[in-house]
Each structure stands twice: as structure tokens, then as C-alpha cells.
Amino acid sequence: MLIETHAHLYFDRFDEDRDAVIERAFDRGVLKIINIATDLDSSRRCIELAEQHDGLFATVGIHPNDAAKMDTATLDTLRELSRNPLVVAIGEIGMDFYWDTCPPAVQEQAFRAQIQLAKETGLPIVIHNREAASEILRILKSEGADGLAGVFHCFSEDRKVAQEVLELGFHISFTGNLTFKKSQLPGVADMIPLDRLLLETDCPFLSPEPRRGRRNEPAHVIYIAEKLAEIKGVPVSDIAETTTANAVRLFGLGEQGTV
Amino acid sequence: MSQRPFRPKQSLGQNFLKDENVARKIVGALAPSPEDTVVEIGPGFGVLTAHTLPLAKRVVGVEIDRHLSATLQQRYGGHDNFELITGDFLKMDLLSLFAPDSKVRVLGNIPYHITSPVIFKVLEVREHVQDMVMMIQREVAERIVASPGCKQYGILSVFSQLHSVPKIAFHVSRNVFNPKPDVDSSVVRWDFSRAPELDIRDHDLLRTVIRASFNQRRKMLRKSLQQLPGFRPKMEKIEFDFTRRPEDLSVQEFVDLSNRISE
Numbered sequence: 223m224l225i226e227t228h229a230h231l232y233f234d235r236f237d238e239d240r241d242a243v244i245e246r247a248f249d250r251g252v253l254k255i256i257n258i259a260t261d262l263d264s265s266r267r268c269i270e271l272a273e274q275h276d277g278l279f280a281t282v283g284i285h286p287n288d289a290a291k292m293d294t295a296t297l298d299t300l301r302e303l304s305r306n307p308l309v310v311a312i313g314e315i316g317m318d319f320y321w322d323t324c325p326p327a328v329q330e331q332a333f334r335a336q337i338q339l340a341k342e343t344g345l346p347i348v349i350h351n352r353e354a355a356s357e358i359l360r361i362l363k364s365e366g367a368d369g370l371a372g373v374f375h376c377f378s379e380d381r382k383v384a385q386e387v388l389e390l391g392f393h394i395s396f397t398g399n400l401t402f403k404k405s406q407l408p409g410v411a412d413m414i415p416l417d418r419l420l421l422e423t424d425c426p427f428l429s430p431e432p433r434r435g436r437r438n439e440p441a442h443v444i445y446i447a448e449k450l451a452e453i454k455g456v457p458v459s460d461i462a463e464t465t466t467a468n469a470v471r472l473f474g475l476g477e478q479g480t481v
Numbered sequence: 482m483s484q485r486p487f488r489p490k491q492s493l494g495q496n497f498l499k500d501e502n503v504a505r506k507i508v509g510a511l512a513p514s515p516e517d518t519v520v521e522i523g524p525g526f527g528v529l530t531a532h533t534l535p536l537a538k539r540v541v542g543v544e545i546d547r548h549l550s551a552t553l554q555q556r557y558g559g560h561d562n563f564e565l566i567t568g569d570f571l572k573m574d575l576l577s578l579f580a581p582d583s584k585v586r587v588l589g590n591i592p593y594h595i596t597s598p599v600i601f602k603v604l605e606v607r608e609h610v611q612d613m614v615m616m617i618q619r620e621v622a623e624r625i626v627a628s629p630g631c632k633q634y635g636i637l638s639v640f641s642q643l644h645s646v647p648k649i650a651f652h653v654s655r656n657v658f659n660p661k662p663d664v665d666s667s668v669v670r671w672d673f674s675r676a677p678e679l680d681i682r683d684h685d686l687l688r689t690v691i692r693a694s695f696n697q698r699r700k701m702l703r704k705s706l707q708q709l710p711g712f713r714p715k716m717e718k719i720e721f722d723f724t725r726r727p728e729d730l731s732v733q734e735f736v737d738l739s740n741r742i743s744e
Contacts, residue, residue: 249699273593
């Protein structure tokens with residue numbers, strides 16, 4: 223059984239067949255799916271989807287590329303939305319220096335505000351990092367990483383950064399980029415202890431081999447698990463069992479349904 | 482008091498009903514009578530309150546938004562049978578709102594991100610509630626009333642149907658709200674007075690069985706349940722087809738199964 227920890231099923235690319243995509247994932251061994259928000263609208267959509275389907279969970283948060291939209295009212299809304307027990311993390315938040323959409327200072331302010339929200343609500347964070355690893359690590363350290371848990375999603379940094387992330391106590395997950403033929407990432411993945419790994423697709427983006435070039439979906443998370451098993455030299459069932467336990471622990475997935 | 486226009490608060494997820502006919506229909510689904518106490522969750526501007534006050538003995542409104550609360554007090558404070566509490570329904574000790582000797586009727590039109598926590602909160606005190614009428618997103622309404630074997634049948638259906646008879650009263654278009662939400666709505670009535678007569682020996686155990694079963698809905702019950710501490714030896718002694726899947730079990734069957742495990 224696998225847990226897909228990073229999907230964007232609210233994208234309109236799933237409008238035609240969203241229910242079928244979800245069913246297909248469950249039919250192929252996915253146990254739970256976490257939809258990850260990027261702004262206020264998608265935060266609401268993630269919650270609506272989680273309310274509509276057993277096995278779906280939500281995050282709320284403002285992506286660094288949308289950091290300009292962050293203000294006190296937005297933060298209040300995120301806090302209010304996070305009261306829904308199906309909200310299991312604040313994310314995706316972080317820094318992005320690849321897309322030139324938002325000045326670094328604005329991104330940093332939004333990131334810090336949401337780290338505070340995570341501490342206040344006791345929720346873990348889902349970190350988006352694009353060419354901003356040293357900034358993110360600096361901010362996490364200055365905010366005090368103790369009392370803060372989370373995952374560096376779509377990890378694409380080197381072993382040195384991975385080491386720092388592990389020392390801060392964070393988890394790491396790879397997407398389809400791990401399976402690409404010229405990827406250097408297998409050389410990073412082999413140093414990550416099993417108890418710090420999570421599975422994700424980041425769908426509809428980053429389809430893994432052999433699905434590259436087509437729309438990605440949660441059912442494809444199995445290809446990431448298989449690649450990790452190959453890199454680590456362990457059976458796929460070990461990867462499945464450990465990453466599922468990690469996700470349940472990090473996101474508190476065993477505790478929903480307040481009855 | 483100033484008359485400046487009220488802007489819906491984004492942070493509280495407020496979408497206000499603006500159609501009086503729909504408001505009347507919702508109150509009609511509850512149909513309070515002169516001896517009833519109605520607890521209204523999130524009265525907002527009082528669009529439902531206005532139609533409830535003339536019918537019920539007493540209306541207790543619970544409103545989290547202070548500005549709205551002030552407006553409500555101004556509008557309806559003059560009614561002897563209106564009582565207003567400013568605060569968070571989810572954090573309230575509900576029994577303190579209820580009279581010990583009679584069952585209340587619950588009415589609510591609340592932001593959708595908070596509906597299932599509110600439903601579960603009311604289910605906890607169901608012995609003191611006659612029925613509940615609430616407007617919720619349509620997909621969730623369909624899950625609540627779904628029958629075994631249906632795709633929508635899940636944990637919300639089982640818990641609702643365990644303690645009440647839930648029915649969709651009618652559907653409401655998204656166009657009657659301001660601002661317009663991105664989902665359609667349905668008005669659901671949970672009738673606790675007609676709760677099925679079930680002999681539940683151990684409520685905690687039943688909850689555990691239901692939650693564990695639906696935790697892995699594609700798996701056979703054997704797989705999901707044998708992981709629970711102490712279950713396996715008990716399961717071996719029971720004659721029950723554990724290759725079945727949770728979405729095919731009726732509420733009665735969940736109760737029977739849990740009772741036999743408790744023996």
C-alpha cells in the first residue's frame with residue numbers, strides 16, 4: 223500500500239476524469255492521496271475534494287510564486303481553513319528563484335508567516351524549493367526548526383544539501399525526476415535513510431519513466447517506489463511499508479474522522 | 482450604529498444566502514413547532530432566524546463573527562424568544578445549551594470547510610437532538626445518504642445512518658449565494674428521532690471497526706481488521722465472511738460484526 227503525498231488533482235486537467243483518476247489510484251494500491259494547495263482557491267478546492275472522497279486529504283498554503291497575494295486577511299483565512307481535520311499540512315510553501323514572479327523579500331515574508339502558522343497549528347510543512355536551497359535552510363534555521371516537521375518535496379539538490387536537510391530532521395521526497403535516464407538523483411536517494419523518505423508524483427507534472435511526456439497521476443507513484451527499491455536494493459514492499467508509515471506519522475493520517 | 486455595508490469575510494468562508502424563498506424552504510424542512518427550542522449554528526444576517534422566530538418557542542443562535550453578532554442583536558434582540566451566543570460552536574459545551582428535559586432541533590447554514598466537524602460534533606450529543614437541518618455541499622450530501630454498494634457509501638454514510646435517518650430535502654443552486662461559491666448545495670435533514678433500533682454493545686469498539694474498515698476501503702475486512710490489536714484470535718472464532726469489503730456492509734451488519742467481536 224502506497225501513500226501519494228503530493229498531488230494537484232484540482233487542476234482543470236483532471237476536470238474530465240477526476241473521479242476515474244482517483245478510483246484508478248485506489249485500484250492500483252494507493253491508500254491515501256494528499257492534495258497540495260498553491261493559493262487560497264486551491265486550498266478550498268483541496269478541502270472540498272477531501273470532503274468528497276474517503277482517503278483524500280488536503281493542505282492549505284500559498285506557493286512562493288503567489289507570495290504577493292499574502293496579507294493578514296489571507297493568513298487569517300488559511301488559519302480558519304486549517305481547522306478542518308482533513309487539512310494535514312501547510313503547503314506548498316518555500317522559495318522559488320527559477321520563476322521570476324515574485325521578489326525574494328516578498329517570498330521570504332510569506333514563507334516565514336506560514337512557518338509560524340505551522341508552528342501555531344502544529345501541522346507539518348510541505349516545502350517547495352527551486353534553486354533556493356541555501357535561502358530556505360537559512361530561514362528554517364532562523365525560525366527554529368525544532369517543533370517543526372515537514373518534507374522537501376520534489377527534491378533535486380545534491381548530497382550536501384540532502385545532508386543538511388536530514389540534519390534539520392526533515393523528510394525528502396522525489397518525483398518522476400528520479401526515474402529520468404540522465405538523472406543524478408539516484409546518487410542522492412541512496413544516502414537518504416528509509417525512515418525519511420516519502421512517495422509523491424506532483425501530478426499532473428513530472429510523469430515518471432515509462433510514462434514520461436503524458437499527464438501524470440497518483441497511480442504512477444508505484445514507479446517512484448520501484449525506482450527507490452532498485453536504488454536501495456530492497457524489495458518494493460519494504461519501500462511501500464516504510465514510506466507509508468512515514469507519511470502516516472508525519473501527517474497524522476491515522477487520526478481523522480472525529481467521531 | 483453606522484450603516485456601512487458589510488463585506489463577507491473571506492477568512493470565515495462566508496457565503497450568504499440571499500434568496501428569501503430558499504430561506505423559507507430550509508426552515509420548512511425543519512418545521513419547528515411552538516414547543517421547540519431551535520439551536521441555529523451561524524445565523525449570519527439572520528435570514529433563517531427571521532423565518533424561525535415566529536414558529537419556535539426559543540431560538541438560540543451561535544455566531545462566531547462579532548460584527549454579525551452585533552447586527553443580529555440589533556435586529557432580533559427585541560424578540561423575547563431569541564438568545565444569542567457569540568462564540569465558536571466547535572469549541573462549545575453543547576449540553577450547556579440544551580434543556581435537560583427536551584430535545585433540541587438544530588439548524589445551520591455554515592461555511593463548507595467546517596461542515597463535517599460540525600456534523601460530528603452534533604452526532605456526539607445526538608441523544609439530546611431531535612433532528613438537524615443543514616445546507617452542505619451536494620457531493621457530501623450524496624455521501625451522507627448513500628446506500629451500501631454505492632461508490633459514495635463511506636464513513637460519513639455509516640456514522641450518519643447509525644444514529645439517524647438522513648434525507649436530502651432539496652438541492653440549492655450556487656446562484657442564490659453571495660459571493661457565489663464554486664459548488665452546488667443540498668439541504669439535508671438528519672432525523673435522530675427515527676434512529677434505527679440497533680443493539681450496540683460497545684460504541685468505542687464499533688467506531689474502531691468502522692474506521693479501520695474504511696481506512697483501506699479496497700481491502701477485504703480480513704486485511705484491515707486483523708491488524709487491530711487483539712482482533713485476530715476473535716475473528717477466527719466468528720463465522721463471518723471476512724473477504725467482504727467495507728462498502729458492501731450495511732449499518733446493521735457493522736453493528737452485528739462489532740457485537741460478535743466484543744463477545
